[in-house]
Amino acid sequence: MSGVPPHVLVVFGATGDLAKRMLFPGVVQLWEEGLFPEHFRVIGSGRHSPGGDDEFRERLGEEVREFSGVGEERWSAFARSISFQVADSDDGGDLASAVRAAREDLGDTAEVLLYLSVPPEAMGPMIGMLGDTGLAEGARLILEKPLGHDVASARELDAAVRRVFPEENVFRIDHFLGMEAVRNLVALRFGGGPMGACWHRRDVASVQIDVPEEIGIEGRGAFMEATGTFRDMVPTHLCQVLGLLTMEPPDGFDVESLRAAKLSVFEALRPFAPERTVFGQYDGYRDEDGVDDGSESETFVALEAFIDNDRWRDVPFQLRTGKAMAESRMAITVVFRAPAEGPFREVGDPARLRVELSDDLAVSLDTPAKRPGPGPVTEVVNAELRSTGPVEGKPLKPYARLLHDALRGDRTWFTGADEVERLWAVCAPVLEHPPSTQRYPRGSWGPEEANRLPGPDGWRVSGE
Numbered sequence: 457m458s459g460v461p462p463h464v465l466v467v468f469g470a471t472g473d474l475a476k477r478m479l480f481p482g483v484v485q486l487w488e489e490g491l492f493p494e495h496f497r498v499i500g501s502g503r504h505s506p507g508g509d510d511e512f513r514e515r516l517g518e519e520v521r522e523f524s525g526v527g528e529e530r531w532s533a534f535a536r537s538i539s540f541q542v543a544d545s546d547d548g549g550d551l552a553s554a555v556r557a558a559r560e561d562l563g564d565t566a567e568v569l570l571y572l573s574v575p576p577e578a579m580g581p582m583i584g585m586l587g588d589t590g591l592a593e594g595a596r597l598i599l600e601k602p603l604g605h606d607v608a609s610a611r612e613l614d615a616a617v618r619r620v621f622p623e624e625n626v627f628r629i630d631h632f633l634g635m636e637a638v639r640n641l642v643a644l645r646f647g648g649g650p651m652g653a654c655w656h657r658r659d660v661a662s663v664q665i666d667v668p669e670e671i672g673i674e675g676r677g678a679f680m681e682a683t684g685t686f687r688d689m690v691p692t693h694l695c696q697v698l699g700l701l702t703m704e705p706p707d708g709f710d711v712e713s714l715r716a717a718k719l720s721v722f723e724a725l726r727p728f729a730p731e732r733t734v735f736g737q738y739d740g741y742r743d744e745d746g747v748d749d750g751s752e753s754e755t756f757v758a759l760e761a762f763i764d765n766d767r768w769r770d771v772p773f774q775l776r777t778g779k780a781m782a783e784s785r786m787a788i789t790v791v792f793r794a795p796a797e798g799p800f801r802e803v804g805d806p807a808r809l810r811v812e813l814s815d816d817l818a819v820s821l822d823t824p825a826k827r828p829g830p831g832p833v834t835e836v837v838n839a840e841l842r843s844t845g846p847v848e849g850k851p852l853k854p855y856a857r858l859l860h861d862a863l864r865g866d867r868t869w870f871t872g873a874d875e876v877e878r879l880w881a882v883c884a885p886v887l888e889h890p891p892s893t894q895r896y897p898r899g900s901w902g903p904e905e906a907n908r909l910p911g912p913d914g915w916r917v918s919g920e
C-alpha cells in the first residue's frame with residue numbers, strides 16, 4: 457500500500473525525450489516499488505497524436521523498457537491505465553473531459569497532478585489553457601526547467617502560474633534535487649561531520665562542479681537551438697548544486713527554510729562575467745537534425761563564479777558542463793588550502809574532497825600524509841566513504857523520488873520562483889554579452905580556452 461491517494465497524472469509533452477528517458481521510467485519505478493497510487497490513470501498529451509491509445513502505449517512501452525528495464529508483462533499491466541489525449545494551448549476541451557471522466561472512475565478522493573514537460577516557450581500559453589478549461593482547479597502542477605529564458609520571461613511565467621495556481625500547488629522541478637547524492641550534501645555539511653567544520657574560505661581554496669556528458673543532443677536539435685547549454689544547465693542544475701553546497705545553515709529542513717537559505721546565497725552570487733565564461737560547440741553539431749547550418753548555439757559552457765559573502769569571498773567556483781565530451785561524470789571537487797607556513801607548505805598536492813553525484817554514496821578524500829619510513833616525505837593518501845549498512849530497496853531515480861514527493865504534496869526539494877528569478881539575473885551579463893562560441897572535437901574535454909580557465913591545476917576530473 458503506497459498510502460498515496462488515487463491520482464490522475466497528466467503528462468504534457470508525453471511524446472518528448474524527457475518523457476521517454478526519465479519521466480515515465482520514474483513513474484514505472486514508483487509503481488514497481490509500490491510507491492505509486494494503487495488506483496490511478498495516466499493521460500499523456502501533446503499537440504500531435506501518436507495514433508491512438510494503443511499506439512501510444514506500444515511506442516512508449518518500447519522506449520520505457522529500454523530506459524527502465526521493466527519487463528514486457530509488467531509494462532502491459534501498468535499500461536492498461538494509460539491513454540493519450542491531443543491538446544494544445546488553444547484547445548484543451550477534450551483533455552478536460554478525459555480528466556473529468558478518469559477522476560469520476562477513481563472516486564471522490566482522486567487528485568490530479570499535471571506535469572508540463574514542454575519547451576520553456578510553451579509553458580505560459582499551456583498554463584492559460586489549464587485555467588480556462590478548469591483543469592487547474594484543485595490540481596497540483598509540476599513545471600519543468602528552465603523556467604523562462606531570462607528575468608523578464610521568468611517573471612511573466614510566474615505571474616501566469618500565480619493567476620491560475622496557488623503557490624502550495626506548484627512544484628518547480630529540477631531533477632538534480634532528486635539525486636540521492638545531492639540531498640546527501642545537506643547531511644554531509646550539516647550532520648555534524650568534519651566536512652561542515654572546514655566549509656569556509658579559511659580552509660577552501662577552490663571548488664569545481666563538473667558535469668561533462670558523453671551524449672550529444674539526442675535529437676533535441678530544436679531545443680538546443682532555442683535554449684543552449686548555458687540556459688539549460690547553469691541557472692538550473694549547476695546553480696542548485698552550488699546553492700546547497702554553499703548556503704548558510706538553514707533554520708530548518710522544511711521548504712521555506714531551504715529556499716530562504718539558497719536564495720540568500722544566490723543573492724550573494726556575483727553576476728557571471730562574460731570574460732570568465734567560455735562557450736563551445738562540438739564539431740558536427742551543425743549537421744544534427746533541426747540545427748541551423750551557421751548555428752552559434754553553445755553545447756558547452758565553463759565559467760568561474762564568486763560568492764561575495766563572509767564565508768566564500770574570493771574563493772573561485774568553477775562550473776563546467778557540455779555535450780559530446782570525453783566522459784559522463786557529475787562531480788564536485790573541493791580543494792583545500794595548503795598551509796602557508798611550516799614543514800608541510802611544500803606538500804605537492806593539496807587535500808581534496810570529491811563527491812560524485814551518483815546513486816550510491818561516493819565521497820572520497822585525498823589528503824597529504826607522512827609516508828612510513830625515516831624521512832619526512834609526504835604522500836597523498838585516499839579514503840573512500842561508503843554506506844556501512846545494507847541499503848533498503850533500490851535507490852529511486854531522481855524523477856521517481858521527486859514525483860513521489862509531488863504525489864504526497866511535499867515541496868521541500870522543489871525550487872522557488874524568487875530563486876529562479878535571481879539566478880536569471882546572475883546569468884544576465886552572459887546572456888547579454890555571450891562569449892564567442894569555440895569549436896571542440898567530439899569526445900574531448902571542450903575548447904582549449906576552457907581548459908585554461910581554472911589555472912595551472914586545470915579541471916580536476918579530466919582524464920583521471
Ligand SMILES: NC(=O)C1=CN([C@@H]2O[C@H](COP(=O)(O)OP(=O)(O)OC[C@H]3O[C@@H](n4cnc5c(N)ncnc54)[C@H](OP(=O)(O)O)[C@@H]3O)[C@@H](O)[C@H]2O)C=CC1
Pocket residue numbers: 468469470471472473474475477502503504505544545572573574575576577578582600601602631676679
Ligand atoms: N530531455 C532531457 O534530458 C530533459 C529535459 N528537461 C526539460 O523537459 C522539457 C521537455 O524537454 P524534452 O522532452 O527534451 O523536449 P522534446 O522536444 O523532446 O519534447 C517536447 C514535448 O513537448 C511537446 N511540445 C513541443 N512544443 C510544444 C508546444 N509549443 N506546446 C505544447 N507542447 C509542445 C511535444 O509534443 P507535440 O509536438 O506533439 O506537442 C513533445 O512531446 C524541457 O523544458 C526541458 O528543458 C528537463 C530535464 C532533462
Ligand SMILES: O=C1O[C@H](COP(=O)(O)O)[C@@H](O)[C@H](O)[C@H]1O
Pocket residue numbers: 669688
Ligand atoms: O535537464 C537536463 O539534464 C540532462 C542531464 O541530466 P541526466 O540526469 O540525464 O544526467 C541533460 O542532458 C539535459 O540536456 C538537460 O535538459
